Amino acid sequence: xxxxxxxxxxxxxxxxxxxxxxxxxxxxxxxxxxxxxxxxxxxxxxxxxxxxxxxxxxxxxxxxxxxxxxxxxxxxxxxxxxxxxxxxxxxxxxxxxxxxxxxxxxxxxxxxxxxxxxxxxxxxxxxxxxxxxxxxxxxxxxxxxxxxxxxxxxxxxxxxxxxxxxxxxxxxxxxxxxxxxxxxxxxxxxxxxxxxxxxxxxxxxxxxxx
Amino acid sequence: xxxxxxxxxxxxxxxxxxxxxxxxxxxxxxxxxxxxxxxxxxxxxxxxxxxxxxxxxxxxxxxxxxxxxxxxxxxxxxxxxxxxxxxxxxxxxxxxxxxxxxxxxxxxxxxxxxxxxxxxxxxxxxxxxxxxxxxxxxxxxxxxxxxxxxxxxxxxxxxxxxxxxxxxxxxxxxxxxxxxxxxxxxxxxxxxxxxxxxxxxxxxxxxxxxxxxxxxxxxxxxxxxxxxxxxxxxxxxxxx
Numbered sequence: 001x002x003x004x005x006x007x008x009x010x011x012x013x014x015x016x017x018x019x020x021x022x023x024x025x026x027x028x029x030x031x032x033x034x035x036x037x038x039x040x041x042x043x044x045x046x047x048x049x050x051x052x053x054x055x056x057x058x059x060x061x062x063x064x065x066x067x068x069x070x071x072x073x074x075x076x077x078x079x080x081x082x083x084x085x086x087x088x089x090x091x092x093x094x095x096x097x098x099x100x101x102x103x104x105x106x107x108x109x110x111x112x113x114x115x116x117x118x119x120x121x122x123x124x125x126x127x128x129x130x131x132x133x134x135x136x137x138x139x140x141x142x143x144x145x146x147x148x149x150x151x152x153x154x155x156x157x158x159x160x161x162x163x164x165x166x167x168x169x170x171x172x173x174x175x176x177x178x179x180x181x182x183x184x185x186x187x188x189x190x191x192x193x194x195x196x197x198x199x200x201x202x203x204x205x206x207x208x209x210x
Numbered sequence: 211x212x213x214x215x216x217x218x219x220x221x222x223x224x225x226x227x228x229x230x231x232x233x234x235x236x237x238x239x240x241x242x243x244x245x246x247x248x249x250x251x252x253x254x255x256x257x258x259x260x261x262x263x264x265x266x267x268x269x270x271x272x273x274x275x276x277x278x279x280x281x282x283x284x285x286x287x288x289x290x291x292x293x294x295x296x297x298x299x300x301x302x303x304x305x306x307x308x309x310x311x312x313x314x315x316x317x318x319x320x321x322x323x324x325x326x327x328x329x330x331x332x333x334x335x336x337x338x339x340x341x342x343x344x345x346x347x348x349x350x351x352x353x354x355x356x357x358x359x360x361x362x363x364x365x366x367x368x369x370x371x372x373x374x375x376x377x378x379x380x381x382x383x384x385x386x387x388x389x390x391x392x393x394x395x396x397x398x399x400x401x402x403x404x405x406x407x408x409x410x411x412x413x414x415x416x417x418x419x420x421x422x423x424x425x426x427x428x429x430x431x432x433x434x435x436x437x438x439x440x441x442x443x444x445x446x447x448x449x450x
Contacts, residue, residue, distance in 0.1 A: 149417075
């Protein structure tokens with residue numbers, strides 16, 4: 001048993017990113033279920049002491065305490081991915097993976113908020129969020145279309161990387177906030193490939209078939 | 211809405227054992243390919259409770275509804291109801307279908323449900339085609355055609371002289387020298403269209419390099435047609 005603890009909300013896509021990577025890396029961990037909605041437990045004194053941002057996921061590993069899914073994924077890849085494939089060390093691929101992790105945080109933030117609005121009745125401008133989410137999905141679609149012309153299957157390099165795992169949840173869950181997969185044929189094919197990664201797991205809203 | 215043959219997907223992009231939802235004039239369709247390789251275009255609605263079949267999944271030569279698992283064979287006939295495994299399913303339970311055909315590397319549907327004998331598709335097959343991509347545009351098909359009939363053909367392998375354009379109801383051909391690009395236009399709704407783009411000629415000649423050039427050309431065309439994001443309202447329209 002490793003010393004990893006994940007503070008997790010089952011319906012949160014950022015928590016899912018971390019569960020996905022933990023499963024793929026074959027790491028055992030202790031999962032602490034946090035009632036984020038409607039309980040707002042993540043804003044209670046215990047978790048606020050761990051993460052003053054008041055967000056999930058939070059991961060602890062011995063003395064290490066981290067928040068933000070992409071940062072946690074980077075840590076786990078460096079600490080536990082012996083093959084070094086999930087965060088490739090070659091400068092070109094490393095830079096590209098980091099760029100897509102940034103994309104997952106910034107460009108796809110609209111998708112995150114659009115889903116929170118649709119699923120959890122949070123406030124927001126539905127039209128503006130949907131427009132921004134679709135703009136991000138289109139950039140991903142154009143990228144994977146170009147990758148297929150080079151017979152490449154993944155966002156970066158010849159193997160799946162953290163980029164694929166960080167980008168997957170927002171589009172896989174897009175029907176939760178009313179964006180169909182119709183306009184994204186290259187992403188549909190890529191999503192099917194992501195599902196074949198050994199250790200892949202689903203979450204509510206992502207069916208276990210395809 | 212004119213009756214005719216309309217493109218609904220690129221043939222190569224539709225993998226065996228998969229389905230996708232799409233629209234023609236706001237009507238929802240499911241396009242799927244069975245494990246034997248045949249493509250099907252049906253109304254996207256399970257007759258049981260109206261659930262979209264494109265939310266379901268393809269297993270072997272059946273498509274199954276996500277809701278209660280009703281399974282339909284390639285003739286759209288319901289063959290299995292999990293809640294009543296011993297029931298001989300009545301022949302009346304079937305999904306409404308569109309006649310469909312694959313031509314020019316594109317899946318085409320005749321937009322009249324359960325019509326037995328559509329008019330023959332009047333598209334001359336090319337010896338070989340190289341698929342490029344499907345491009346979804348936030349503009350009407352009419353607006354897309356307006357832009358297409360003014361567009362220049364990007365130079366590929368054997369360009370020469372001016373671009374020669376010709377158009378049928380749903381297809382525009384761009385010829386330049388012996389290069390030819392074909393763009394089939396799918397009216398999704400009054401405000402959205404899809405472009406299914408292929409290059410006439412073998413992938414051995416047009417793979418990668420020409421595909422990238424034509425894809426970039428399509429993206430530029432999409433920018434022209436849509437205008438700036440602020441000037442438009444994004445919609446996903448479905449017929450009532």
